[in-house]
Amino acid sequence: MRKHNFNPGPATIPTEVLAEAAQGLLEYQRTGMSIAEMSHRAPEIMALVEEASALVKSLYGFGDDFEVIWMQGGASAQLAIAPMNLLDKQHAVAIVNTGYWATKAIKAARELGQVEVLASSEATKFDHIPKEWNVPSNAQYFHLVSNETIDGTQWHQYPELSVPLVADMTSDFLTRPIPQEKFGLIFASAQKNFGITGTTCVVIRKDFLSQRTPRQIPTIFDYQTHINEQSLYHTAPTFSIYVALLALRWTQAQGGLHEMERRNAAKAKLLYTEIDRNPLFVGNVKTTDRSLMNACFQITKPELEVAFLEFAAQNDVVGIKGFPTVGGFRASMYNAMPLESVQLLVDLMRDFAKRH
Template structure:
């Protein structure tokens, strides 16, 4: 039976990327060696790393003013690495709290400087993106989380501010065009929309670096990683390779504009059914804040919950259960999820409504 992978991460990858990666595991570039065993200093991997960086620059239209880094430690490491590199103890960073990961980022930032939480939807269980707040001019940077995988909300607008924006884009990187010039730093764990678990993309404006007066361990300095082409230590070779293949796939599909159109089509298909189906309710209170990457929803009662869960499994749908902290269901629809997979999910929802509605 064909599987439809709605896992929130590690998540679906394009079939062609998996096939090419499998060939690379056996024999990379006809070298007679596996990508898993070649040196990160070899000509084969240096070429892969250079191509990965160039694809980031091509897809996002990045200038040389930005460094592109492939690091380890996941996006959670960036919760503290960003303020460590950008914020002095006597300076203030502005944060907006829109979910689990934003809340954790706020906690880590407080270790390095002052934090001003401009707005939060925590008291309302993160069911919307707060609006109407302003960024103080004294803020060193503004931190936001563009998409919230647990609660199913997403920014569909960007703050209007002269302050550099630091953004956790782990779950919607490369899903749509973005105005890069607004951002001072973007970070994204690969395993949701860029590649497999194991590497984290960091894009940082170079003029923001070297401005803090604290001592920072070498492995945690963006500048050192930049000057060493992300090879200050042995990088995560295989995850970078697969991320490169995935970004090439995105480019071949037509780039970020094509991804945006593809993702909007999937979102429309799913949300139209959710709004029409009497047996399910969305968890996001403001429709304009709904995520195109991680729609979240609930069955109206336990009977429907169990029936839908069983029917989804029978249809080959995998990874549809919501985050353990909130329950319900979550249909993660990253770039590689085809419209046909969403149609299978919608058909199951309709069938349940016909039988039980």
């Protein structure tokens, strides 16, 4: 029997995606080979990379003014690769510090150029997204972490700015439609909402990339290299891209991003309603900025934290332990998380409160 997997990533994958991926790992489309054995330049692999890119564009409604590429190194690599490609010496990255991943982005960008931290909620343990700030005139772009996986905040409306947004969407990619005209670049590693570890989807607006001031960039880290080579400049993580493609097909078949948004809102409402109702639990984040993906909460009797984790595990609920720097609990509810699993967690919270 499958567990109710609330892990923050690697995370729950639809069973039908897993079944098809398993078959492809044994033999891909009657080729007599596993997909993991095939050349990354084989026609079959080139076709699936092209389909995966087309599906990302189709689901979001991106036009021909955007490129989609597949890279390695995860979102952490993109924290450096993005400013390496986009930031010149005369300008700065503007950013609001909203949590763990914004903090990492600040550090990575400072190694390559100027950074303007416009506001921060660190003093209140990242319990909200600061709203009062202004973008300085020297900003080249605004780096935004659309969803803080560890701290549990999420931008529910993207700001109106005079500069493009560069967004780390790793934990809420493909979960809702977006106002695409605001974005110059989006990146997301696959292990949350659309696959397994090993590949990162990068969406780039062509005119934003073309406006960059040339700097010396190693060929392997230059976005244009991967655009020119259709993500096959070097040996691509073919199996990871294949699983991403299967997850993209699943997302489309389920009804696309509007349906994902509806489902995710329902799951989050169910859990947050219980957190607010149950005297044994309390949320970490102000209600206006709570993440629909990662609900972070504490127990009001800290001595019962381990007992609740054990109680949950005994009932096949796993992955709810909070990040070490935050503590408490974190329930990650990505696209593939069924509502029934969230209902079970809520039922366990109620039962545990009655017992204690």
